[in-house]
Amino acid sequence: MLFLLDKSIKTVKWNGIPLHEASSAVVKEELNGDFVLTLTYPITDSGIYQLLKEDMLIKAPTPILREQLFRIKKPIEQDDRVEITAYHISDDIMQRSIKPMSVVSQSCGVALSQMIEQAKADIADFSFVSDIMTKYTFNTTEDKTLYSILLEGKHSIIGTWEGELVRDNFAMSVKQNRGADRGVIITTHKNLKSYQRTKNSQEVVTRIYARSSFREDGADEDTVLRVTVDSPLIGHYPYIHEKEYENNTAKTLDDLRKWAEGKFKYEGIDKVSDRLEIEAYELDGQEVHLGDMVTIKSRKHQIDVSKKAIAYEYNALTKTYISLTFDDYSGIGGLGLGSGVVAAADAIFNQTVMGQEVVLERAIKNAERAFDTNFNQKKEELRQAIDQSRATAQVYIDAVKQELGTRFSEADRRYQANYIQQSQQLNQLLSKAQASQSLAEEAKRLGQSAKADVTEALDKARQAKTEAVVEAQRLVTTERQATETKLATAKSQAIAEAQRLVSQSRAVLDAQLSETKTDLVKTKESIQLLAKKTDVDATKQRISQVESDVRVQADQIAQRVKRSEYDQTTQRLSQTESAVTQLGNRITTEISETKALIPNRFGSRNYAEDYDFSRGLWKYSQGDSTKANWAVVNGVYTVSGTTNAWKQYQIHSDSGSRLGGEADSLALLELDVGETYTLSVEVKVNSGSGQFWLELRDNGLADYNNTVTHFGGSHQLMTATRQWKRYSITGTLKET
Known part of the structure; x- marks a missing residue:
C-alpha cells in the first residue's frame, strides 16, 4: 500500500x-x-x-x-x-552548495564529514557514514553541488573510494560492497522470463594519461607527476581511445604507473562492455539485493556468467521485481563464449599472469635461500651466547646458594625460638577457650530452658482459647436446641387444644341435630296415623313449617357454639404465640450476648453488637435533606450520595442521646472509664472519595451540646482503597 x-x-x-x-x-x-x-x-x-x-x-x-x-x-x-x-x-x-575541500590520505568517512562541514547551509536531518577505511586524497578548488562532490564521475567521493551508495530515507552510507554473493541462480528453464544482452565498445579505454599533484613539506610549489600507460590490448583494436585520470595520492612515478595499470588489470576499462537486462519470474524465496552477485544461466544463449546487480525495476503494488540489470564486466563460466576480441584479450592477460607467476616463484625461492643462510648464522651466534650465559649464571648461582644457606640457618634458629614461645601462648589460649566453652554451654542450656517455658506458656494460652471457644459454641448449641424444643412443644399443644375444641363442638351439634330429627319423624308418623284424608295437606304444611323452624334453630345453635369455641381457641392461640415470641426474643438476645462474649482474638472482647447489621441496632443518618441511599446486603453496609454532606452509621447504648425507645446495645454499657479500647472496621471504596472516620463518643443526656469524644473523630480522617482492608483506632475512655 x-x-x-x-x-x-x-x-x-x-x-x-x-x-x-x-x-x-x-x-x-x-x-x-x-x-x-x-x-x-x-x-x-x-x-x-x-x-x-x-x-x-x-x-x-x-x-x-x-x-x-x-x-x-x-x-x-x-x-x-x-x-x-x-x-x-x-x-x-543534492543541489546544496559545498565550499572547496581538501582531504589528504584519509578514509571515506573523513571525506564525508568534511563535505558536511563545508556545506554553506546546515544539512539538517540527513546523515552520512562509510565503512571504507582505505586512505585516498581528494581535493576541490571551487564551489560545487553536493551531487557533484558525492556522485558525479570518477573525481567524486564515491568515484575516488570506489564505493557503493545506500540511500535509506535520511540515512546515507557509502559501502565498500553494497551486496554479496547469496548463491542466487536465474535460469532459462526455471525463472528467467526475458533476456537482453548488449555489448558496447564505445567506452573502451586503451591509453591512460595519469597525473598526480601534491606539495611536499617545506616546498613552495606543487610537485606534478605525469605518466602515460597503454593497455596490453591496445594492438587488438583498430583505434586508440585515450582518457585522463588523476590520483594525487601517488607520490612517485612508479606508484602512479602501477595505479594506472590497475585500471586495465582490475577494472577492465580496456574491454568491451557486456550489459545484461533480464526479467525474472518468482525467485522461489531467493533474495536479490542491489549490488549482489547473481549467476545467470541460459542454454539458448550459451551463457553461464556471474554478474553484479546494478539496477532494478520493482512493482510497489505487488511487491515483486519487474526486471534486473547486471553490470558490464562479467566473469565467464563454463558455457560462456565471448567475442574474438575478448578471447584474444583473455589469452594475452593469461600469458602476462603466467610470466608474473614465474618471476614471483623465483623471487620466493631466492628469498627462502637468503632466509635459511641468515637463520643458520643467527642460530650459531645464539648458541654461543647461550653457553656464555650458562657459565656466568653458574658462578652467580653458587654465590647465591652460599648466601641463602647462611640466611636459612639463621631463619631456622629464629623459627625454633618463636615456635616454643607460640606453643606456650597457644596452651594458655586453649585453657581460656575451654572455660569460655563451659560458659557458652551453660548459657545455651539456660536459653533452651527459657525457650521451653515460653513454648509451654504459648501452648497453654492456645489451649485456653480453644476451650473457651468450644464452651461458647456448646452453650449456643444447647440454648438453641432447648429453644427449638420449647417452640415445637408449644406449637403442638396449641394445635391439639384447637382440634379438641372443634371436635367437641362438632359432636354436641351432631347430637342435637340427631335428636331433633328423631322427634320430627315420630311426630310425622303419629299425625299420619290419626289424621284424616282431608287434614293431610294442612298437616303437611304445618310439618314443613316446623321443620323449617327446627332447622333455623339448629343453625343458630351451631353458630353460637362455633363462635364461642372459636373465640376461646383464638384467644388461647394468641396467648401462646405471644409467649413463644417473647421466649424467642429472649433467646435471640442471649445468643447475641453469648456471641459477643466469644473472643475474636485471645484476651479481648467484642463490644460492637450486631456486627453483621442483622438486628437493626445500627442507625443511619446524614447531614442534609437529600434522599438517603444506603443498603445492607449479606452483612455488607453500602452507602452513596450526590453531595459532600456527612453520612454516618451509629450504634447507641441505652443511656445514649436517643434515651431509649428503640433497640439499643447492652454491651456498650459495660465500657469502663480509664480502659483502652480499639475500634476496627473493614472498608473499601467503589468510587468517589474514600475518606471516613471512626469515633467513640458520649452524646450527653438529651442533645449534642455536651458531646465528649473519647477518641477518633473527623480530625483523624482515614482513606479507603479499592480493596477490602481493615482500619483501626485505639484510645482510652475518658471521665465525663
Whole structure:
C-alpha cells in the first residue's frame, strides 16, 4: 500500500492518505544512480488525485530497504489519469552548495564529514557514514553541488573510494560492497522470463594519461607527476581511445604507473562492455539485493556468467521485481563464449599472469635461500651466547646458594625460638577457650530452658482459647436446641387444644341435630296415623313449617357454639404465640450476648453488637435533606450520595442521646472509664472519595451540646482503597 504524506513529514512511522486506487507504481533504482518512483493514479469521484501535488511525499515499499519517501516532482494530469514522477527524499540535498575541500590520505568517512562541514547551509536531518577505511586524497578548488562532490564521475567521493551508495530515507552510507554473493541462480528453464544482452565498445579505454599533484613539506610549489600507460590490448583494436585520470595520492612515478595499470588489470576499462537486462519470474524465496552477485544461466544463449546487480525495476503494488540489470564486466563460466576480441584479450592477460607467476616463484625461492643462510648464522651466534650465559649464571648461582644457606640457618634458629614461645601462648589460649566453652554451654542450656517455658506458656494460652471457644459454641448449641424444643412443644399443644375444641363442638351439634330429627319423624308418623284424608295437606304444611323452624334453630345453635369455641381457641392461640415470641426474643438476645462474649482474638472482647447489621441496632443518618441511599446486603453496609454532606452509621447504648425507645446495645454499657479500647472496621471504596472516620463518643443526656469524644473523630480522617482492608483506632475512655 502506498500513502500520501504532507510535504514536511520527516519520518516513515506514520501513514497518511491511502492511495488505494493506484493502477501502477514502479520503483527504479540504479547503483550510484537515480532512485525514482513512477505512479499512475486514475481520476475518480474520490477526488484523491487532486491531492497529488508537487512536493508532496509518497511512502512506497522497496525491496530490502522497505518503505521509502519519494517527493513528487512532476505530476502530469491527463484525460482519465494522473502520471506522477517522484524522486527519493535524498534528492532534496543534492543541489546544496559545498565550499572547496581538501582531504589528504584519509578514509571515506573523513571525506564525508568534511563535505558536511563545508556545506554553506546546515544539512539538517540527513546523515552520512562509510565503512571504507582505505586512505585516498581528494581535493576541490571551487564551489560545487553536493551531487557533484558525492556522485558525479570518477573525481567524486564515491568515484575516488570506489564505493557503493545506500540511500535509506535520511540515512546515507557509502559501502565498500553494497551486496554479496547469496548463491542466487536465474535460469532459462526455471525463472528467467526475458533476456537482453548488449555489448558496447564505445567506452573502451586503451591509453591512460595519469597525473598526480601534491606539495611536499617545506616546498613552495606543487610537485606534478605525469605518466602515460597503454593497455596490453591496445594492438587488438583498430583505434586508440585515450582518457585522463588523476590520483594525487601517488607520490612517485612508479606508484602512479602501477595505479594506472590497475585500471586495465582490475577494472577492465580496456574491454568491451557486456550489459545484461533480464526479467525474472518468482525467485522461489531467493533474495536479490542491489549490488549482489547473481549467476545467470541460459542454454539458448550459451551463457553461464556471474554478474553484479546494478539496477532494478520493482512493482510497489505487488511487491515483486519487474526486471534486473547486471553490470558490464562479467566473469565467464563454463558455457560462456565471448567475442574474438575478448578471447584474444583473455589469452594475452593469461600469458602476462603466467610470466608474473614465474618471476614471483623465483623471487620466493631466492628469498627462502637468503632466509635459511641468515637463520643458520643467527642460530650459531645464539648458541654461543647461550653457553656464555650458562657459565656466568653458574658462578652467580653458587654465590647465591652460599648466601641463602647462611640466611636459612639463621631463619631456622629464629623459627625454633618463636615456635616454643607460640606453643606456650597457644596452651594458655586453649585453657581460656575451654572455660569460655563451659560458659557458652551453660548459657545455651539456660536459653533452651527459657525457650521451653515460653513454648509451654504459648501452648497453654492456645489451649485456653480453644476451650473457651468450644464452651461458647456448646452453650449456643444447647440454648438453641432447648429453644427449638420449647417452640415445637408449644406449637403442638396449641394445635391439639384447637382440634379438641372443634371436635367437641362438632359432636354436641351432631347430637342435637340427631335428636331433633328423631322427634320430627315420630311426630310425622303419629299425625299420619290419626289424621284424616282431608287434614293431610294442612298437616303437611304445618310439618314443613316446623321443620323449617327446627332447622333455623339448629343453625343458630351451631353458630353460637362455633363462635364461642372459636373465640376461646383464638384467644388461647394468641396467648401462646405471644409467649413463644417473647421466649424467642429472649433467646435471640442471649445468643447475641453469648456471641459477643466469644473472643475474636485471645484476651479481648467484642463490644460492637450486631456486627453483621442483622438486628437493626445500627442507625443511619446524614447531614442534609437529600434522599438517603444506603443498603445492607449479606452483612455488607453500602452507602452513596450526590453531595459532600456527612453520612454516618451509629450504634447507641441505652443511656445514649436517643434515651431509649428503640433497640439499643447492652454491651456498650459495660465500657469502663480509664480502659483502652480499639475500634476496627473493614472498608473499601467503589468510587468517589474514600475518606471516613471512626469515633467513640458520649452524646450527653438529651442533645449534642455536651458531646465528649473519647477518641477518633473527623480530625483523624482515614482513606479507603479499592480493596477490602481493615482500619483501626485505639484510645482510652475518658471521665465525663
